[in-house]
Amino acid sequence: MALANWLWSAIGDRFDLAFGAAGAYGAPAMVGALFCSLAYYVWRRRSRGRPISVRGFVRTIFAGRIVWNPSTIVDVKMWVLNGLVLAGGYGYLAFGNVFCRDATLAALEAGFGARTPAAWPAWIVLAMATLFELLAYELAYWFGHFLFHRIPALWEFHKVHHSAEVMTTFTELRQHPVEILAFMNLIAIATGAVFGVMTYAFGPGVQPFTLLDGNILLMLFLVTYGHLRHSHMWIPFTGVAGCILQSPAHHQIHHSDNPAHWDKNLGYALAVWDWAFGTLHIPGVEREKIHFGVGPTEDEFSTVPRNYLLPFVRFGAHVGRGLRRFAPQLGRARVRGSHG
Structure with a gap:
C-alpha cells in the first residue's frame, strides 16, 4: 500500500511539474x-x-504533414519518457541549485571570512538577482550546447535532438538523458554560484523577481513564444533585438542541416552569448530555405530504443579511437622517462 501511494504521489508530482500553472x-x-x-x-x-x-x-x-509525421510520433514518445517517466530520476542525479549556492557561500566564507551584508535597497538586489540568474543560466546553456556540438563524442548524444525532421513543441524533450543531465548540472552550478555570491554580498533571502515561481524574465519567455522555438512558424527577430533575444527563427536556423548554419544560435532565450562568442546567425525577415534533420543518417533515429542506445555505442567508439591514438604517445613518454 505504501509503495502504491508513493508511486501515485510521484506520478502526480510529475504531472504537476509538466502541466501545472508553472509547468x-x-x-x-x-x-x-x-x-x-x-x-x-x-x-x-x-x-x-x-x-x-x-x-x-x-x-x-x-498542419497534418507535421502532426502525423513519423518524426513527431518519436518526439511524443520521448517526451513522455523524459518528461513524465524519467524526470524524477534526473532530479536525483543532478546538483540542486540550493546545494550549489550553499557550496559557493561556504567557499567564499572559508576563503575570505564572514562579512556584514551590504544594505542595498531590496528592489535593486532583486533586480540584480533576476538579471544575473538569467545571464548565468544562459551562459551555462550556451556553454553546454557548444560542447555538445563541437566535441564529436558528445555530439552523438545531441544528434538525437537534431534528428527531428519536423518541429513541434514535443521536440523540446527529444533529448538523450546524458544531455539532459549535463545541462541540468551546468545550469545548477552556474545559477547556484550566482546566488552564492549574492548571498555572501547581501545576506540570506536573495531571490529574483518571480512569475509562476520562476525567474520572471525566463517565465515571460516561456509563456509567450518559448514553445514556438520548435515549430514551423518563421518568426524572426532582427537588428538589435536579434542580437539580444532568441526568436523562433533563430532556433530553426540552429536545427538546419545546412553547413552554413551549423553550431549557430546556441542560446535558449537570449542571443547575447552567441553575439559575444561569434556563434550568432540573425535570421532574415523572409523565411530562409531550411531542411531539418541530420542528413543521410536520419533513419537511424526513427525509433525510441535506437535514440537511447545508439549514442552510447558511438560514444564508446569515439573514446576507443581516442585511447588508441593516445596509447602510442603514452608508451613513448614512458620509454623516454625510463632513460631519464
Whole structure:
C-alpha cells in the first residue's frame, strides 16, 4: 500500500511539474504559445492579402504533414519518457541549485571570512538577482550546447535532438538523458554560484523577481513564444533585438542541416552569448530555405530504443579511437622517462 501511494504521489508530482500553472506545458505556457501563433497567422495572412478564418488557422498551425509525421510520433514518445517517466530520476542525479549556492557561500566564507551584508535597497538586489540568474543560466546553456556540438563524442548524444525532421513543441524533450543531465548540472552550478555570491554580498533571502515561481524574465519567455522555438512558424527577430533575444527563427536556423548554419544560435532565450562568442546567425525577415534533420543518417533515429542506445555505442567508439591514438604517445613518454 505504501509503495502504491508513493508511486501515485510521484506520478502526480510529475504531472504537476509538466502541466501545472508553472509547468512548461501548463495552461499559461500553452495558451501564450497559442496566442502568439494566432498573431503570427493573422500577420502572415494580412501581409499577403489573404482571408483569415478559424479553419485556416487550424490548418496552418496544426498542419497534418507535421502532426502525423513519423518524426513527431518519436518526439511524443520521448517526451513522455523524459518528461513524465524519467524526470524524477534526473532530479536525483543532478546538483540542486540550493546545494550549489550553499557550496559557493561556504567557499567564499572559508576563503575570505564572514562579512556584514551590504544594505542595498531590496528592489535593486532583486533586480540584480533576476538579471544575473538569467545571464548565468544562459551562459551555462550556451556553454553546454557548444560542447555538445563541437566535441564529436558528445555530439552523438545531441544528434538525437537534431534528428527531428519536423518541429513541434514535443521536440523540446527529444533529448538523450546524458544531455539532459549535463545541462541540468551546468545550469545548477552556474545559477547556484550566482546566488552564492549574492548571498555572501547581501545576506540570506536573495531571490529574483518571480512569475509562476520562476525567474520572471525566463517565465515571460516561456509563456509567450518559448514553445514556438520548435515549430514551423518563421518568426524572426532582427537588428538589435536579434542580437539580444532568441526568436523562433533563430532556433530553426540552429536545427538546419545546412553547413552554413551549423553550431549557430546556441542560446535558449537570449542571443547575447552567441553575439559575444561569434556563434550568432540573425535570421532574415523572409523565411530562409531550411531542411531539418541530420542528413543521410536520419533513419537511424526513427525509433525510441535506437535514440537511447545508439549514442552510447558511438560514444564508446569515439573514446576507443581516442585511447588508441593516445596509447602510442603514452608508451613513448614512458620509454623516454625510463632513460631519464
